[in-house]
Amino acid sequence: MTVIDAPRPTMTDDERRALIQSAARATYNRKVWMSRVFMVFLGLALIIALIPLLSIIRDVIGNGWRYVNWTFLSTPQAAEVSMFNQNAIGGISNAITGTLLIDAIATLIAIPISILMAISLYESSGRIMNAVRMYVEVMIGLPSILVGIFIYVVVVTPMGYRFTAFAGALALAMMMIPLMTIACESALRAVPETLTEAALALGAKPSRVMLRVVLPYAVPRMITGIMLSMSRAVGETAPILFIIGSSLVNSWKPLQPATSLPTMMFNYLFNSNYQSQKDACWGIALILIFAVFLLNLASRVIVARTQKGRS
Amino acid sequence: MTTAIDASTNPEVNGTGRERKLSTGSDLPYRVLLIVTAVLVGGLFLAFIGSIVQESIPGWRTVGWTFFTGTNWNYGAHIYGALPLIVGTVLTTGLALLLAVPVGFGTALAIVFLIPRRFQLIISSIVELLAVVPSIIYGVWGYLTIQPWLDATVQPWLASKTNGHFPFSGLGIGFGLMLGSLVLAVMILPTIAAISRDVVAAVPNEMIEGALSLGATKSQVLRKVVVPSSRSGLLGAVTLGTGRALGETIAMVVLLGGVNQTHPIPVSLFGTTGTLASEIANNFGNLSGAAGLGVLCCLALVLMVIIGLVNLSARVIVARNLRKFQQ
Numbered sequence: 236m237t238v239i240d241a242p243r244p245t246m247t248d249d250e251r252r253a254l255i256q257s258a259a260r261a262t263y264n265r266k267v268w269m270s271r272v273f274m275v276f277l278g279l280a281l282i283i284a285l286i287p288l289l290s291i292i293r294d295v296i297g298n299g300w301r302y303v304n305w306t307f308l309s310t311p312q313a314a315e316v317s318m319f320n321q322n323a324i325g326g327i328s329n330a331i332t333g334t335l336l337i338d339a340i341a342t343l344i345a346i347p348i349s350i351l352m353a354i355s356l357y358e359s360s361g362r363i364m365n366a367v368r369m370y371v372e373v374m375i376g377l378p379s380i381l382v383g384i385f386i387y388v389v390v391v392t393p394m395g396y397r398f399t400a401f402a403g404a405l406a407l408a409m410m411m412i413p414l415m416t417i418a419c420e421s422a423l424r425a426v427p428e429t430l431t432e433a434a435l436a437l438g439a440k441p442s443r444v445m446l447r448v449v450l451p452y453a454v455p456r457m458i459t460g461i462m463l464s465m466s467r468a469v470g471e472t473a474p475i476l477f478i479i480g481s482s483l484v485n486s487w488k489p490l491q492p493a494t495s496l497p498t499m500m501f502n503y504l505f506n507s508n509y510q511s512q513k514d515a516c517w518g519i520a521l522i523l524i525f526a527v528f529l530l531n532l533a534s535r536v537i538v539a540r541t542q543k544g545r546s
Numbered sequence: 547m548t549t550a551i552d553a554s555t556n557p558e559v560n561g562t563g564r565e566r567k568l569s570t571g572s573d574l575p576y577r578v579l580l581i582v583t584a585v586l587v588g589g590l591f592l593a594f595i596g597s598i599v600q601e602s603i604p605g606w607r608t609v610g611w612t613f614f615t616g617t618n619w620n621y622g623a624h625i626y627g628a629l630p631l632i633v634g635t636v637l638t639t640g641l642a643l644l645l646a647v648p649v650g651f652g653t654a655l656a657i658v659f660l661i662p663r664r665f666q667l668i669i670s671s672i673v674e675l676l677a678v679v680p681s682i683i684y685g686v687w688g689y690l691t692i693q694p695w696l697d698a699t700v701q702p703w704l705a706s707k708t709n710g711h712f713p714f715s716g717l718g719i720g721f722g723l724m725l726g727s728l729v730l731a732v733m734i735l736p737t738i739a740a741i742s743r744d745v746v747a748a749v750p751n752e753m754i755e756g757a758l759s760l761g762a763t764k765s766q767v768l769r770k771v772v773v774p775s776s777r778s779g780l781l782g783a784v785t786l787g788t789g790r791a792l793g794e795t796i797a798m799v800v801l802l803g804g805v806n807q808t809h810p811i812p813v814s815l816f817g818t819t820g821t822l823a824s825e826i827a828n829n830f831g832n833l834s835g836a837a838g839l840g841v842l843c844c845l846a847l848v849l850m851v852i853i854g855l856v857n858l859s860a861r862v863i864v865a866r867n868l869r870k871f872q873q
Contacts, residue, residue: 266763273765277660280652284739285669287732288676291687298690352587355580367588374591376786376857378793380823381846383830385594388601388839409594412587442576463678470680473795473823477830497682497796504689505800516686527678 295520302518312499314483321509327519332485333400333493334469340404340489341411342465348408349415349464350457354445356416357423368420374413382409383474391478398480400493406474411464418460422453455541459534466530470523472497496523595850602847605840613844618810619820621829626841628848630810634723634819635852637812638798639791641727642734647784649731650738655768657739658747670743677736685797688729693720693801696728701816718816721803726819729801730794734787741786745779746772778864785860792853798824822849 246254310326356368386406391398426449434444480492481502500519503512606613609626616627657670701718708714718724749772757767773780803818805825812819820828822845833839 266766270763270765273768274660277652277656277768280649281656281661281669284649284653284673284735288672288736290691291676291679291684291732294687294691295683348583348587351580351583355584358580359584364584367584370588370591373854373857376789376793376853378795378823378849378853380793380795380826381598381850382594384601384826384843384846385597387830388597389593409590416587440573440576442573445576466678470682472680472682473827476796476827497680500682500686501796501800504686513690516690520683520686523680524683527680528675531675531678 295517295524298514298517299519299521302515303521307518308522311484312494316507316509316512322511324509324511324515327496327499327515327522329482329485330494330496330499330519331522332487333479333482334495334497336487336489336493337400337403337407337475337479337495338465338469340401341407341468342461344404344408345411345415345464346461349412349461350419352412352416353419353423353457356420357449358441358445371413371416375417378473379410379471380473382406383477385409386474386478397490398478398492399490400479400486401489403475403479403493403495404489406478407468407471410471410474411468414464414467415461418464419453419457422456422460423449425456426452455537459537462530462534462537466527466534469526469530470497472501476501598843598846598850602840602843604837605842605844607840608835608837609841609844618807619805619825620807621825621841622834624835626844627810628822628845630805630812631820631822631825631845632848632852633811634802634805635792635821635823635849637723637819638727638730638802638821639788641723642730642791643784643788645727645731646735646738646787650735650783650787651742651773651780653735653739654742654746655772657743659764659768659772670740673736673743674740677740679736681733681794681797684729684733685800688725688797688801692729693725696720696725705816712813713815715814716809716816719803719818721801722816722818723802723812724815726798726802726821729797730791733794733797734791737790738783738787741783742776742780745776745783748779749775778867781860781863781867785856788856789853792821792856793823793849794821795823795827799827804828822846822852 307326308331309328311329312327313320313323313325316324352371356364356371383406386402386409390402390405394402430448430452431444434448435441439447475495476498479495479498481494481498482492483494486493496519500516500523503519504516507513609616613626613628614632615629616625617629618625618627619630653673657666657673661669697718697720701714701720701724704714705718710716753771753775754767757771758764762770798821802820802824805820806812806818809817826842826845826849829838829842833842835841
């Protein structure tokens with residue numbers, strides 16, 4: 236600036252132009268250089284983020300793959316592991332059975348409630364329903380261990396301190412309902428207004444519009460939301476850890492104790508004295524991650540398909 | 547995952563500005579069904595909070611105000627001072643945020659504005675998938691991979707460089723505050739990065755092109771246009787990460803090592819500690835004492851209040867930002 240304000244009178248025009256140009260170029264270069272430094276920081280952040288994340292994937296696959304065989308998947312865990320047979324830990328079929336049982340019941344409970352709840356949020360407006368919606372959203376963020384305490388108090392205790400797969404299913408359903416409700420509601424809101432208005436203009440009752448127009452259109456997105464909520468619930472440990480007990484055999488009975496993959500991992504990792512059981516956590520982790528990713532990828536495929544069909 | 551979170555942070559989906567209201571006079575059963583559902587689900591969640599409050603009453607009778615002032619926590623010996631746990635919760639979450647927020651924002655900006663387009667989809671998919679990895683798996687990774695590394699390599703090195711001074715005093719055993727907050731940071735990083743990515747990717751192109759056409763450099767565009775205009779969304783990402791960190795239970799049980807009885811309130815990054823959530827889980831398996839469950843419900847209630855306050859202040863800040871923006 237000073238260059239322009241007070242040019243030295245002895246300068247020729249060319250000299251002055253060169254001076255201004257060099258000053259401008261210096262400023263420009265400094266800014267470009269600072270910009271580069273900033274971008275380098277961003278790149279560093281990306282690399283710092285990817286190192287631990289890729290390390291988890293590498294460790295889970297690298298240490299877990301040797302557990303993925305039919306014997307490990309199809310035999311239940313060993314009833315007793317002692318110093319002398321540390322490596323005879325059996326398999327995980329009791330936990331796979333338990334996980335399938337608990338998650339199936341939980342999903343069956345959560346789906347109808349969530350869809351109805353989503354419809355009622357969709358169909359009504361006003362202050363009360365906004366409060367209810369905010370409430371549902373807050374529920375998503377509450378720590379899962381609290382749900383465990385709640386089910387322990389209202390289900391396990393009244394049943395005479397009986398630990399059951401059903402209690403675990405109720406806890407997981409309670410974890411799923413807020414997620415599914417919000418996902419299903421946004422699926423309903425994605426239905427074009429023109430469709431519903433056209434149906435209403437033909438004189439259809441709102442319930443009929445919902446059943447025949449809105450729901451069929453929203454189903455793919457709803458399935459996506461339901462699968463994402465399931466993928467969340469499959470790995471939940473804290474809410475079910477103290478209410479499902481444990482079972483050493485493949486038990487399909489809802490009113491009996493059960494073992495699930497996450498609770499088995501927790502017990503092997505935290506309550507076991509044997510390295511063989513701790514190492515087996517990698518195998519269980521690989522199977523759990525596989526299930527979670529499968530649910531996620533399948534839901535992505537569904538979204539991609541429907542979007543392609545409609546555009 | 548993103549569906550649910552999109553819905554909760556996107557004001558459009560929250561539908562405050564909904565004009566259409568169906569007339570349901572001729573459709574009574576439908577209307578009744580919906581109202582009954584809403585009442586039942588609302589009631590369920592009220593019962594949820596109510597039952598925890600009710601169960602905590604015997605706990606409050608036993609501990610009184612010493613709950614917030616007592617500086618030692620030893621559930622087995624019926625010493626119920628929750629201050630170490632509150633400090634432990636705030637410390638682990640705070641340290642995790644300190645690590646995860648800058649890296650998460652940087653990652654989000656790098657994915658959208660730095661790396662070539664054909665890698666964007668792959669890297670953001672990796673980040674999004676890692677956001678749904680169950681926390682127990684982060685616990686396993688921390689326990690079996692990071693703990694031995696900290697124990698054998700990192701902590702002895704840090705101790706020798708600082709001569710065992712604060713904050714690296716005491717004996718490093720791997721487990722403790724350092725391991726817990728490190729793994730917690732890795733755990734919330736994908737959540738923060740994935741949501742921030744969506745937020746910064748939604749900044750209108752016109753704004754970016756406008757700034758570029760005025761001669762701004764790329765970093766100026768990011769710092770002065772992209773970040774300020776997506777501030778409330780970024781805050782939402784941080785809030786979600788904070789909530790997840792505060793409530794994280796299983797990984798913290800496994801990694802923190804429980805409250806240290808010589809220094810219940812941690813004085814070193816090497817020290818073992820506990821959080822509100824981890825101590826609930828630690829002791830739930832063997833309830834003891836007259837108000838055993840009650841005291842744990844008190845912890846649950848304190849945790850719920852802390853998370854509620856975090857969410858509420860985030861909402862207030864977002865609302866204030868919106869008002870400023872509209873003026």
